[in-house]
Amino acid sequence: MILAMLIGLLFAGGVAAWVSEKINPNYPRAIALITMLLGMVLVLVLLNGSNGENELLASVNASWLPRFGISFYLAADGLSALLLSLTVFLGIIAIGSAWDEITERTGFFYFNLLWTLAGVLGVxxxxxxxxxxxxWEVMLIPMYFIIAIWGHENKNYAAMKFFIFTQVTGLLMLVSILALAYFHHNQFGTFSFNYYDLLRLETKGSLEIWIMLGFFVAFTTKL
Known part of the structure; x- marks a missing residue:
């Protein structure tokens, strides 16, 4: 549950930062910083909760769309926890860097920043x-607005190029994901997007390469 709380905190903090600008233009950055500091506290609680008996530090698994084998399954192992810590830490650094730099539409900026970070934590x-x-897609639209509004030279061109490239390659990754679920249905009779279920799939070498390419192209383009 702590993982859902962490991601939900950033989503809620983003909305609060956006709305608070109507009250005081200085509130959004303060709310964003407080949100990330609370996020760091949750990450520290997560790290402190390890007992060494389970490879997963935390997990939450709830049915979402059972007909299609889709669930709200979040989990964190040691590597994930390290990435969560790094993301939250860099988020705090980003807010500090933008503290005096962002003076235009501050509420909307911190909304987009926190939602981007929430998407990263979810990934x-x-x-x-x-x-x-x-x-993965949650990160796309906020990043587009950050580039388009607060970018520098040729910001509109850069934002549109970013959006088109990530959308096209994101579709390739989606095709790969749907292919895995389809193969699971063929072999086991049910659709599933669960990581552990998909590890049991038996596929031919050529299919594995094409599926891998869908992920590879999406990952390299996003970077």
Whole structure:
């Protein structure tokens, strides 16, 4: 549950930062910083909760769309926890760097920043590939607005180019994910996007290469 709380905290903090600008232009950055500091506290609680008996530090698994084998499955192992810590830490650094630099539409800026970070945290903890794709796409629109509004030279061109490239390659990754779910249905009679279920798949070498390429192209383009 702590993982859902962490991601939900950033989503809620983003909305609060956006709305608070109507009250005081200085509130959004303060709310964003407080949100990330609370996020760091949750990450420290997560790290402190390890007992060494389970490879997963935390997990939450709830049915989402059972007909299609989709679940809200978040989990974190040691590597995920390290990435979560790094993401939250860099988020705090980003807010500090933008503290005096961002003076235009501050509420909307911190909304987009926190939602981007929430998407990153979701990507690092999603153990359901459909949920993984959902968080992957959650990062796209906020990043587009950050580039388009607060970018520098040729910011509109850069933002549109970023959006088109990531959308096209994101579709390739979605095709790969759907292919895995389809093969699971063929072999086991049910659709599943669960990471552990998909590990049991038996596929031919050529199919594995094409599926891998869908992920590879999406990952390299996003970077």
């Amino acid at each position: 690092f903890t999603a153990f359901d590939l459909f949920l993984f794709f959902f968080f």
